[in-house]
Each structure stands twice: as C-alpha cells, then as structure tokens.
Amino acid sequence: MRVLGTAAGGGFPQWNCACSNCRSVRDGDKALKPLLQSSLAVSANEKDWYLINAGPDVHKQIESFAALHPGPGIRETPLAGVILTDAELDHTIGLLSLREGSCLTIYGTETVRRCLQSAFPVFPMLKNYCSWEWQTLHPDFRQQAGTLGEGTIIVETIPVSSKPPLYAKSSKGGESPEDLWEAGLVLHNESSGKCLAYFPTLLSITPAIEACLEKADILMVDGTFWSEDELVKMGATERDARSMGHLPISGPSGIAEKLASYPAERKILIHINNSNPILKKDSIERDALEQYGFEIAYDGMEVEV
Structure with missing residues (x-):
C-alpha cells in the first residue's frame, strides 16, 4: 500500500503569525518552508487512489503528484473516493473543488454526514454538479474501500472525540457525547499484513487508541502544537492546545512521551501548525x-505499508 502525504495543520494562514519562528520566513530563512494542508493519498494497487481528507489545497496536492492527474478520458480520474476523519473546514472544504469528479465515494461517520447536509451543506450544494455515493464509517467493524481484490484497503475507524467544529457548535448547546465528530483511521494492507495508524487530531489516548498505536507498523499522529500554551503566548488566542482538541508534543503526558514506548517501525508527526518550532x-x-526516532512530515512524503 502506497501512502503519499502533506504535513501542515489548520487554523491560521501559513506563515502569517507574529512568532519569531515564523517571522524569519519573511526574511528569506531557508530553514522554514510553507506547507500544504494535512492530507494523505492512499492506494493498494497504484491505480485507484483515496484521499484521506480534502482541504483547501486539494488542487495543488493533486497537481503535485502525477499518479493523481486526471485522464486520459473526459472526466476520468484515478480518484476513487475521499475518506473523512472529521467535518473540520480544513478537511472538507476541498470537496467543493472536487465537484468535477463524478462517481467518487465519500466515507465518514454518520455525524459528519449530517453536518455536511446541514451546518456545512456541501452535499446540497453539489447535488447538481456531481453524483457521489456516501459510505458511513462505523467503529464497530472494519470496512473495505474499493472492490475486493488487489485494490482493496481495509479501514478501521477509531473514535477520537465528540467535539464538533466551531462552525457546527450550537449556541443552545445540546451536542451529544455519543456523536462521533472526530475519528482516527487504521489502514490495513492485507497483502503485506501491515497497517498504518492515522490520527490527525488527538486529545487523549483511550484504551482503543492505545491498542491501535501498539499494533501499527507506521504511526502518523497529531503534531499540531509543540507546547500547551503555544498560541496563548503569541497572543493569537486565549485557548490552549488541549482546549483546541490537541495534545501538545512536549511535556509530561505529551505526544512524544506517549509514543516513545510504542514499537512502530516509523513514528511520524503530522498536522503541524505554522507556530510549531x-x-x-x-x-x-x-x-x-x-x-529519539521521530520523523517530521513534509509535503510529498511517501511511505510503503
């Protein structure tokens, strides 16, 4: 199974904040480079590709990777579908840009589907442009993406959070803790017997998440913020990392400390915010x-699972 990724996190425009790490970019610091929004392209047969999340950079991401280019037929595309981990704008707004591609299958939790029908009405907006099939992801069992055979990817859905996006928060409250707003994915390659764990957001490590991280051969895990109060110190927001749904990398019980004991072949930090040093x-x-053996994701990073 071939996996191609991009690395950046969402939240603030790339390289448009006041911290010292980012200010140097405007002075031509070659040690820093703007990144595209966090996303993956996954294929088990090099012909049928699935995007894991579709952000505002989706066109640039497709153009940067020849295997995703359309053709040779009219409206023919190697994209077979999009798998959503949540309904955040930086993971779903790219669906609007994919309206020319018909016959795509969209995967996500039932909570995400309802949101894309109402709070962010992507599907009503697109109904006259293309016909897409929806497949609901359930945490109770593994599901296949693609038809049986060499192009099949087995997807395991792991609950992460019941926290809705800011735009979907009800002013009256009433969000149900049973709503599965954010999920992690374990992508299984049945041919190799290996799997990749993908968690672009991670607030806590539950027993279910821990079991996934322990068995995965490759970890791609939330590296949004280095420290708990990273954005607060910058004056960018009053909310700390955890209140925004992310464990920081550093500190006691941070991502680095928690991942250190897992036996994965590779441990890759993804979804990195532009404030992160x-x-x-x-x-x-x-x-x-x-x-300590951690890797920092970058645009165009490829892994084999």
Whole structure:
C-alpha cells in the first residue's frame, strides 16, 4: 500500500503569525518552508487512489503528484473516493473543488454526514454538479474501500472525540457525547499484513487508541502544537492546545512521551501548525525529536505499508 502525504495543520494562514519562528520566513530563512494542508493519498494497487481528507489545497496536492492527474478520458480520474476523519473546514472544504469528479465515494461517520447536509451543506450544494455515493464509517467493524481484490484497503475507524467544529457548535448547546465528530483511521494492507495508524487530531489516548498505536507498523499522529500554551503566548488566542482538541508534543503526558514506548517501525508527526518550532529544520525541538526516532512530515512524503 502506497501512502503519499502533506504535513501542515489548520487554523491560521501559513506563515502569517507574529512568532519569531515564523517571522524569519519573511526574511528569506531557508530553514522554514510553507506547507500544504494535512492530507494523505492512499492506494493498494497504484491505480485507484483515496484521499484521506480534502482541504483547501486539494488542487495543488493533486497537481503535485502525477499518479493523481486526471485522464486520459473526459472526466476520468484515478480518484476513487475521499475518506473523512472529521467535518473540520480544513478537511472538507476541498470537496467543493472536487465537484468535477463524478462517481467518487465519500466515507465518514454518520455525524459528519449530517453536518455536511446541514451546518456545512456541501452535499446540497453539489447535488447538481456531481453524483457521489456516501459510505458511513462505523467503529464497530472494519470496512473495505474499493472492490475486493488487489485494490482493496481495509479501514478501521477509531473514535477520537465528540467535539464538533466551531462552525457546527450550537449556541443552545445540546451536542451529544455519543456523536462521533472526530475519528482516527487504521489502514490495513492485507497483502503485506501491515497497517498504518492515522490520527490527525488527538486529545487523549483511550484504551482503543492505545491498542491501535501498539499494533501499527507506521504511526502518523497529531503534531499540531509543540507546547500547551503555544498560541496563548503569541497572543493569537486565549485557548490552549488541549482546549483546541490537541495534545501538545512536549511535556509530561505529551505526544512524544506517549509514543516513545510504542514499537512502530516509523513514528511520524503530522498536522503541524505554522507556530510549531519543529517546522524549523535547525531548531532544538526538532533535533531532540529526531534523536529519539521521530520523523517530521513534509509535503510529498511517501511511505510503503
């Protein structure tokens, strides 16, 4: 199974904040480079590809990878579907840009489907442009993406959070803790017997999540913020990392400490916010992570599972 990824997180426009790590980019610092929104393209047969989330950069991401280019027929595309981990704008707004591609299958939880019918009405907006099939992801059993055979990817859905996107929060409250707004995915390659765990957001490590991280051969895990109060110190927001739904990388019970004991072949930090110092190649924070065997995701990163 071939996996192609892009690395950045959502939230703030790339390289448009006031922290010292980002300010140097405007001065031509080659140690820092703007990244596209976090996403994956996955294929088990090099012919049928599935996007894991579709953000505002989806056209740039497709153009950057020849295997995703359309053709040779009219409206022919190697994209077979999109698998959504949540309904956040930075993971779903790209669906509007994919309206020219008909016959795509969209996968997501039932909570995400309802949201894309109402709070962010992507499907009503697109109904006159294309016909897409919806497949609901259930945490109770594994599902296949694609038809049986060499192109099949087995998807395991893991509950992460019942926290809705800000735009979907009800002013009256009433959100149900049973609503599965955010999920992690374990992608299984039955041919190799290996699997990849993909968690672009992670607030806590539940027993179910821990079991996935322990068995996965490759981990791609939330690396949004280095520290708990990263954005608060910048004056960008009053909310800390955890209140925004992300465990910080550093500190007691942070992502790095928790992932250190897992036996995965590769541990890759993804969904990295532009305020995070690990984006700077010569930073102390990045050097410390790399010495402990962590990798920092980058645009065009490829892995085999």
